Amino acid sequence: MSIDFSIVWQQLPQILSAFWNTIWIWIVATILAVLLGFVVAALRRYGPLWLNLLLRLYVEVIRGTPFLIQLFLLYFGGPFIGLSLEPIPAGLIGMTIYGSAYFSEIFRAGFAAIPPGHVEAAECVGLSRGQIVRRILVPEMAMLVLPQLVNMAIILMKETAILSIITVPELTLVVGAIGSQQYAFVEAMTMLALFYWALVEISGWLGRLAEKKLSKFRFAV
Amino acid sequence: MSTRLFELMLWAAGKTVLLSAISIAIGLAIGLLVCAAKLSPRKLLSIPATIYVSLFRGVPLLVQLLLIYNLLPVLGIMVPSDVAAIAGLSLCTAAYQAENLRGGFNSVPRGLIEAADMVGMSPWQQLRRIRAPIAFRLTLPALVNEMILILKASSLISVVGVIELTRMAQNLSASTFRPLLFYSVAGAIYLVICWLVAGGGSLAERLMRTGSSR
Numbered sequence: 001m002s003i004d005f006s007i008v009w010q011q012l013p014q015i016l017s018a019f020w021n022t023i024w025i026w027i028v029a030t031i032l033a034v035l036l037g038f039v040v041a042a043l044r045r046y047g048p049l050w051l052n053l054l055l056r057l058y059v060e061v062i063r064g065t066p067f068l069i070q071l072f073l074l075y076f077g078g079p080f081i082g083l084s085l086e087p088i089p090a091g092l093i094g095m096t097i098y099g100s101a102y103f104s105e106i107f108r109a110g111f112a113a114i115p116p117g118h119v120e121a122a123e124c125v126g127l128s129r130g131q132i133v134r135r136i137l138v139p140e141m142a143m144l145v146l147p148q149l150v151n152m153a154i155i156l157m158k159e160t161a162i163l164s165i166i167t168v169p170e171l172t173l174v175v176g177a178i179g180s181q182q183y184a185f186v187e188a189m190t191m192l193a194l195f196y197w198a199l200v201e202i203s204g205w206l207g208r209l210a211e212k213k214l215s216k217f218r219f220a221v
Numbered sequence: 222m223s224t225r226l227f228e229l230m231l232w233a234a235g236k237t238v239l240l241s242a243i244s245i246a247i248g249l250a251i252g253l254l255v256c257a258a259k260l261s262p263r264k265l266l267s268i269p270a271t272i273y274v275s276l277f278r279g280v281p282l283l284v285q286l287l288l289i290y291n292l293l294p295v296l297g298i299m300v301p302s303d304v305a306a307i308a309g310l311s312l313c314t315a316a317y318q319a320e321n322l323r324g325g326f327n328s329v330p331r332g333l334i335e336a337a338d339m340v341g342m343s344p345w346q347q348l349r350r351i352r353a354p355i356a357f358r359l360t361l362p363a364l365v366n367e368m369i370l371i372l373k374a375s376s377l378i379s380v381v382g383v384i385e386l387t388r389m390a391q392n393l394s395a396s397t398f399r400p401l402l403f404y405s406v407a408g409a410i411y412l413v414i415c416w417l418v419a420g421g422g423s424l425a426e427r428l429m430r431t432g433s434s435r
Contacts, residue, residue: 064369064412066376068387069404076394077401161281165380172284186295189288193280200279 011178018174025088025170026160029095030153036096037103044104045111055104062101067162070094075166091163091170099156106152110145111137143214150207154200161196171195226393230403233389234410240303240385241375244310245368251311252318259323270319277316283377285309290381306378314371321363325356358429365422369415376411386410 040059044052062070074083075090085093114137122132164173171192179188258270277285286309293305300308329352337347379388390407394400 061408061412064373064415065408066373066387066411068376068379069390069408069411072387072391072400073404073408077404080399080401158279158281161283162377164283172281172287176287185291186288189284189291193284193288196281196284197276197279201275 014174014178015171018169018171021088021168022160022170025092025095025163025168026157029092029099029160030156032092032096033099033156034103034149036100037105038107040100040104041107041111044108059101059104062098063105067094067098067159068165070098071162071166087163087166087168090166091160091168094166095156095159095163098159099152102152102155103149106145106148107141109148110141113144114140146211146214147207150204150211154203154207157200157203158196226397227406229393230386230389230406230410233384233386234414236384237372237375237386237411238414240307240310240378240383241368241372244307244314244375245371247307247311248314248318248367248371249364251315252322255315255319256322256326259319260326274316274319277313278320282309282313282374283380285313286377286381302382306375306381306383309381310371310375310378313374314367317367317370318364321360321367322356324363325360326352328359329355361426361429362422365418365425368418368422372414372418373411 040055044055047055071090071094074094075085075087078085078090118136118140119132122136127135160170161172163170164176167173175188175192176185179185182188255270255273258266259274261267261270286306289309289312290302290305293300293308333351333355334347337351342350375385376387379385379391382388384392386407390403394403397403
């Protein structure tokens with residue numbers, strides 16, 4: 001068998017639309033997961049005890065089971081409880097839930113790492129609870145947790161490949177299908193692997209750049 | 222769910238554990254080599270090791286598995302799908318374990334190595350008696366973490382046709398038309414296995430800590 005990469009380039013429009021799907025699903029799911037994760041972490045810290053225990057169970061269950069099983073439950077199990085989803089919404093929801101558990105743990109550690117003195121000082125100068133959250137907790141924590149957030153976002157980037165299993169038309173599914181049709185699966189997959197590699201390296205580089213920019217605002221402990 | 226079907230799920234869970242354990246062990250061995258190469262002052266060794274780690278950590282495991290599974294026959298290597306799956310998981314986890322080990326070796330306090338130098342230990346003795354034991358203890362939590370990650374990631378080998386827990390749940394829910402039940406049971410089994418591994422890990426850490434304080 002000869003290795004022929006030119007076949008893949010003939011399908012460029014299809015590949016570009018799949019690329020777009022991968023990117024937007026990744027970005028939207030990551031943003032939603034960060035927001036949900038923050039809410040979970042905040043409720044666990046400042047909410048009542050029963051809610052903390054309930055959310056802890058949520059986080060433990062999501063983190064203790066494979067993403068694929070969660071997707072199967074949502075996509076194939078959902079219709080049995082009246083939740084019929086198309087592949088893309090199912091993928092988005094699944095990825096948001098999955099990511100939120102990991103992000104909430106990052107935020108939990110972030111909350112714990114903020115020096116209590118800063119909050120006490122803010123209380124002393126008469127800041128309201130909302131002001132403390134908005135002006136002290138969130139900015140300080142953003143600085144502390146940024147590296148882990150970037151790291152988790154990159155992990156989610158790679159997890160988007162799993163969405164192909166529930167037939168979300170993203171890169172892995174489309175490139176794999178083209179490869180099979182053209183009897184050039186290995187070539188297609190090699191291109192795909194190199195592509196993901198580049199994407200992950202570029203995201204990591206951008207993340208480190210952002211950290212460097214923001215680290216100017218590091219606060220004293 | 223009948224007992225018979227539950228037994229099938231448990232058998233498949235055993236296979237998941239077995240394949241993950243083999244992959245972790247092989248991955249640790251490859252990871253040690255890659256880590257040694259990456260820490261080497263020779264560029265001829267360290268650059269390929271760096272590329273290996275970056276490549277296998279930068280490509281989704283699913284893509285790696287699909288590629289290895291389809292590449293082996295093209296290269297004329299005919300192996301059962303179980304072996305291809307173990308190869309894929311091992312190569313991937315090796316990259317992560319190499320990084321963990323590198324972190325461990327880099328965290329060995331310099332003073333200890335200087336002290337070992339002072340009492341006249343050879344480099345090999347230093348490695349065997351000082352650096353390796355300390356690095357291993359420092360790496361243990363990361364190793365346990367990696368075990369849990371691989372246990373969960375092994376669900377992806379269902380895609381290349383290996384019958385393990387996820388694939389069994391898929392097959393049984395297709396034939397009985399009860400996906401909610403079988404995927405929930407599979408999820409619960411994964412959860413229990415992960416908890417057991419995490420519990421065993423913290424027990425091992427505690428044992429090692431008492432060992433070191435003596």
